Amino acid sequence: MTTQAPGIDAALEQRAVNTIRFLAVDAVEQAKSGHPGMPMGMADVAYLLWTRYLRYQPQDPAWPGRDRFVLSAGHGSMLLYAMLHLAGYDLPLEELKRFRRLKSRTPGHPEYGVTVGVETTTGPLGQGFGNAVGLALASRMLSARCATPEFDPGAHRVFGIVSDGDLMEGVASEAASLAGHWGLGNLKLVYDQNHISIEGDTALAFTEDVGKRFEAYGWQVGHANAQDRAAVARALDAAAAETARPSLVIATSTIAYGAPHKAGTAAAHGEPLGAEEALAAKRALGWPEQPAFLVPDDVRGLFTERAAALRRDYDAWHAALKRWRAAHADRAALWDQLVERRVPPDGFERLVANAPAGPAATRAHGNAVLQQAAALVPALVGGAADLEPSTRTAIKGSTAIQRGDFVGRNFHFGVREHGMAAILNGLSLGGFIPYGASFLIFTDYARPAIRLSALMRRQVVWVFTHDSVFLGEDGPTHEPIEQLASLRAIPNMLVIRPADGIETAAAWGLALERRDGPTLIALTRQNLPALERPASFEPAALRRGGYVLREPAASAAVTLIATGSEVSLAAAAAVLLDSRGLPARVVSMPSPQLFLAQDAAWRERVLPPGGRRVSIEAGSTVGWDRIVGERGLAIGIDRFGESAPLAEIQQHFGFTPDKIAARIADWLSKPA
């Protein structure tokens, strides 16, 4: 924690820095692929961070008291792997030698869950920046809930390295503005300003005054030459001393520092130096040409000493925690709830048993269910991208997070869907089950971060309302068409579109149970009738993704399969079809993905083989062929929406019971 140089001689420090540099160079050479330039340029900064600033504990990588490090510039992954190796994490040299090989612990970009010590998956630029803001926010929120005068288990800092590319991305701009707004003084990012992007000098496209921009966001901004360790340490000291504002240290660096011909060039960004240039760099910096992956004993010793010092911090922290637990049982209980993100084992059943009844928009049902979910799960926190009055996603009886006041459970993210989503991912990594809300169409704005929640297997709940053309007057710019289909196509993303109160309760119940991935709940703007269910209905069916809502009296001529707002429409159409002598079954299928994952017995009970099937969903028909089959009919909307009142939209797109029934009857009258 001290920022004083701990009496280590300068030559040893330089050897340590060069060890980092050449571990990266050698790994990239061995892989014949990777990004050597960034680690070579930022080795000094990384050295300083790991030896003087970061608190960590390799033997307990999930230690809640650790400082977090986020490599937003994920392409520089070898810098992080080198540091994790040297710091004593379970990442042996053998793994560094398998850089970018199948199933190694050293993939091309850092992946959360693959490599111990990697705090978040980065690579898509700007995401790590947003995650870091979320992590810093989580710390502040843990502190606000749990700290006592003697001890604050939530307190830690979030460090990171961000690149030119990160700072060009809009998602980072959005997150930076929020970090400044919230005054996240525990966030300390170093900006690797190497003036090189893939196409060449950043001056080709990036000539803004970044420092001034961040000051405008309310950040503290420092400057240093990245190769001048004393200057970097001064800037980091200033950042460390700042507690009211997030800090950006602009570290002007030389990409591929030390490579005689490629330093400072775009050629050093994304490909190996080549054997010759790698050797030349070693010679230039006085590094032994052999062996590759050299870690001198004294360098290893330096990190061992650092680990020992950190171990004392760690032990002290645990001693304090123990005293604090004893003195503050209530806070300790809350702490465990938060850090473990606890959900009661019967959460699903309780939400379903208390489901809101009656006719309403599912967004209104969602609001009612959210209040219950929030009562069951203290770790549940969330907010909207400036649409809460429409999404109805505030937790009642709690305040909103603001600068200096982090005790609330609600957020105002502003009109920043992408920043919100990246911050939610960070919150989920920092000790909460976060949810975020907007209109379904605006998932498009947040898609890269939504995808990362699925890739990282994080429990994030995405609540998106106004889920079809039936939002009406706002028109095609606001009306989702392909969004449901394209969200369902994301691996490990569970999409649920409930049809009424009980299905909305079940959706939230499943979202709370789902520990290894995100759940997206799509809700209506418009009112829906309450569905009638057969006496035989069992709530456990709501876990199956699809179930029979209605069996006709006579043997079914057709099965109608619908989601969300189209389930009541299908039920109404079924009555009309019955009256035409075409008995119709109705299946409610809030999640086709979940349904397809059921065993064959359930699937065939719901969709008996051979029957004629019609899907009804007010959106793209893409994906429904899998459900209705080749002989089936997929009723949907494969064109853009229209601006008009609800009733006109329903007529125009043919989504009325009459029109649906007529269309199905016509279709049934033709040979299959």
Added chain:
Amino acid sequence: MTTQAPGIDAALEQRAVNTIRFLAVDAVEQAKSGHPGMPMGMADVAYLLWTRYLRYQPQDPAWPGRDRFVLSAGHGSMLLYAMLHLAGYDLPLEELKRFRRLKSRTPGHPEYGVTVGVETTTGPLGQGFGNAVGLALASRMLSARCATPEFDPGAHRVFGIVSDGDLMEGVASEAASLAGHWGLGNLKLVYDQNHISIEGDTALAFTEDVGKRFEAYGWQVGHANAQDRAAVARALDAAAAETARPSLVIATSTIAYGAPHKAGTAAAHGEPLGAEEALAAKRALGWPEQPAFLVPDDVRGLFTERAAALRRDYDAWHAALKRWRAAHADRAALWDQLVERRVPPDGFERLVANAPAGPAATRAHGNAVLQQAAALVPALVGGAADLEPSTRTAIKGSTAIQRGDFVGRNFHFGVREHGMAAILNGLSLGGFIPYGASFLIFTDYARPAIRLSALMRRQVVWVFTHDSVFLGEDGPTHEPIEQLASLRAIPNMLVIRPADGIETAAAWGLALERRDGPTLIALTRQNLPALERPASFEPAALRRGGYVLREPAASAAVTLIATGSEVSLAAAAAVLLDSRGLPARVVSMPSPQLFLAQDAAWRERVLPPGGRRVSIEAGSTVGWDRIVGERGLAIGIDRFGESAPLAEIQQHFGFTPDKIAARIADWLSKPA
């Protein structure tokens, strides 16, 4: 054009402003839906823009010399409709009375192509901002190509109104940074700083110093109270005088100005004032309570006079154009090529006839074809989001756009996919056929703008490389899985994934021919073999989205349908299947969408009914059921990728000829 008040008395001006204000109020009341607050607050600014700054010609709305106006805050659409009506565009009061009704010319948000005078579709926040940057850039590029000392047909200005929400969105940050970088002095935006967002005071989430941020981007920043017309005029004069930097006039306004109870509140943002408050506002501002939709004669007269003055400008412009055409035939010819975005009628055939041959990555073929396309189409311009060395999308022999040098055809967009895409939409509206490039995975970053190119039916070419897990070492953060499926699901978006040189040429040929919508071309990083085609192959088949590449000697037991890099894989697997006594047809299907749009005769020729079918695509299988049918097999990748060298990835995911052939043989051995 003068910024002096043209001798109009202040009372008349005030009546004109109130006319604007109450046209919006009355329309929203009549629709029972809409956003009255913004037009009420910005009526003064709009009045000034339309009467003193903007050059336009309602009788010739496509006049190239007109100034463009972009309402990035698209929810304030009634402000724009009121102005277009008053200015004399073909938008009668009857249409204002049909605000937000089906098939009106006054949809909820402004839609390009629906309403004459609407320059771009807005509503999703931040998009209009990016479009405005693209429009301003297009003007500078037209000027650089066509201006002579006597006359510059490309010169015009781009005005716009942006909201708090626009400026929170990352896409606007990205575009603003580029506008400053390029020094777009013809861009003049007014920021409606009304301090109100949907969730309440913007101070809830937006406390940054916007003016300072824009100065950091290199913008000129001015300030005025939006209700103080003299102050606004001074700020707009300063903006008009600035030619080296884009301008932002921060206009502090009162949302719903004049409404006694709702002014300055979030309640006035997105819903009608209500009859009582609307009447109270009229009383407060001394406006007649009846009739609704009142346009006093003298106010109409004021705009008629303005139209007459503008008509003189317009006539003078055309006279100058005529002289210029006569004196500069070469420039005039280029001008027509650009403004009409001309493509030779035989462009497709020429590109296909000269298609690159031999084995190569399709990104390399793409580079070769691009050079030919650029030679055929002077309007073709484009660039990449800092990945050109990888996407290989530069036009050779031309320079890149930079501040003060707009003659080039290439852009450096920096790592700003979303800003790039919104700017490309603006360029397409301003006289070019733009293309933009990045990796396929990063379509996620640009998706809202890509969607708008489809909704607006604009000819934008999206070139995305590294189109599958076979990009290899960069790993799952960079490997597209669901992207092809979800892009194909966007209405009016043509996605083409070519398999070799001739298919790449055809993809570009189709993209150049497609005037009413965007085309996305997905290209490989890795090398592919050159395909062998039967002697009977006719290039016109490349227009069909799918065609038979290989007929087996014996009657086919199975048809393999593949796209892009999997076509050669399918062909190799077919040879193996043949040798196992399972004769296999191979269909190359670069665009399933285009194939499904063909007549039944073609479809059945390519995919004879009843045959067993297998699709092979290294991505999500979503959507392929429609092609292979219920009895078919969709081979794809429905999970996230891995970081590893190409060969390991191919083995791991089973995408080798051996594994594919074995899997298909096994599948065929089971009953259908």
